[in-house]
Amino acid sequence: MNWQRLHLRSGLVVGMMSGTSGDGVDVALVRFTEDGHSPDNGCGGNNGRQVIFPQMELISSLYVPYSNAQRRQVFELFKPTVSARYVAEMDVEIGKWFGAAAAKLLAEAGVKFEDIVAIGSHGQTVYHAPDRGITVQIGNPAVIAAVTGCSVVSDFRRADVAVGGQGAPLVPYFDYAYFSSRDKTRVVLNIGGISNITVLPQGAGIGQVAAFDTGPGNMLLDALAQTLSDGELAFDCDGQLAAQGTPAAEVIDGWIARDKYVHRTGPKSTGREQYGTEFLSNYQRDMTGMGAADQMATLTQFVARTVAIGIHQAVKDRFELIVSGGGRQNQMLMKWIQEFAQPERLVRPEEQGIPSDMKEAMAFALFAWQFVKGRATNVPSATGAGYPVVLGQWTPSPAAQEGYIWNSTSV
Structure with missing residues (x-):
């Protein structure tokens, strides 16, 4: 990761969410500005944890519904007999869908990919069994990075599960x-x-x-x-x-x-x-x-x-x-x-100031911004985790590094 991002005072982040309904992708473009805000206002209850939240402004948003064919593909993932090969294939396919959705939002908003700090992508949950230490979300972040030219923060739930949490809810x-x-x-x-x-x-x-x-x-x-x-x-x-x-x-x-x-x-x-x-x-x-x-x-x-x-x-x-x-x-x-x-x-x-239909997409934009800042974003009292952890994994954009963007119109 480019560690200069740690010192950013303001920046644009894209958040993306597809939930268990499997009906489409919510995409939100959010501007975050650092001001040291904490909602505690002296009320306490943080057990010594430093909690800093940025100011947030929704710039643009987009809902991309899945076609009937795409929904059928997604719902195949929920069958107990689904093969590992099919999950791997859909990991790539959903990465293309997410990448195309983010690219469409940026194009409609008139924002260049190089102006984006990161994309926060929740992905599509295909299996969640936290009591066995398992939670799986797919939507290949490297594909999203290649399609958009943006770096990606993804895989938000596993770190919480790894320290004894449920990995949910994160919002x-x-x-x-x-x-x-x-x-x-x-x-x-x-x-x-x-x-x-x-x-x-x-x-x-x-x-x-x-x-x-x-x-x-x-x-x-x-x-x-x-x-x-x-x-x-x-x-x-x-x-x-x-x-x-x-x-x-x-x-x-x-x-x-x-x-x-x-x-x-x-x-x-x-x-x-x-x-x-x-x-x-x-x-x-x-x-x-x-x-x-x-x-x-x-x-x-x-x-x-x-x-x-x-x-x-x-x-x-x-x-x-x-x-x-x-x-x-x-x-x-x-x-x-x-x-x-x-x-x-x-x-x-x-x-x-938070549209109901975009709340979760905005939340994953926040998680991506806080990841860049190195801040823990789980709530142990909610998930049961042993302690606060930074959620997410970083995928740098090869497109941004090489000056080349995969043509998202072909996916």
Whole structure:
């Protein structure tokens, strides 16, 4: 790495995220400016850890949806019988997709590759088993570097897992930096493929932050919508199908009673290994004889109740709820989350200058900037890691070094 970057006071970083929903890539171009900001404001709770956050400004953003063919390729990765060869091939292929998405954003923003400090790429998770020391995200960073001409920071989760953490959720670091408050306890809920929360106690330091995956999110609901419609629906748009049905409370009660994950206290994390196609098949058997709308309503309320259970495990005081992720568009899911979780107030991330749909991409831009600065970005109280570590691995751009950029239009 060019160590002169350590002394940068301001710079542009690209953040990229593709979550467990596997529907596309969020790309954010962010300017960071060093000002020594810490949200602690003398509140303490850092256990001696120096916590410095830059000012952040979103310059431009882009969502690149996967085509139906690309989604089929991605979902092949989630099958238990997937071959190592296929994973290796898709590592390169997804690297091309990510690289092309970043190059498109830079072109649309009129920004030259040499003006980018780094790209922070989360990649696509294909397997997450932190209790066995395993978490795998693919999307070859060397390919991304070759396509864009930019250096890349990637592979953010393994360092946390290596020191005993869950490797997830990671975004609580970002949540603490930009959503914490001296006056209010806040819960930051992200509803992606998996739902997760960050609990920011009033006036707390980063060492007092709690966070964990509460359970399923869009991933399960999307799979049911696709199954019920024979593939015609990719998801239940705005919760319209669920709104036409009636949830079966006794079925939901049974699911919750036997769901060991939901009742575990954090730190904890989950994924398709827990709430994938096998899970859906088992639960659909419990809904035999129910119409499509009732099935969707039942599963949607189940997701809402697992979110509320997670919140009530971690928060005993009044709280504000900040919601991001694609799931916030599902009106029935949001209605039931508010009904069962009972927040004092619902807060839009946009009130803090952070578009809901770009929050995670912006978070990985922050992680890349902090990597360059040599700062730890995991939150051990959230992941269960033994201690703070710098997250990510650096891939220098051969394109930048050689004055040559791979033609991204060919990928």
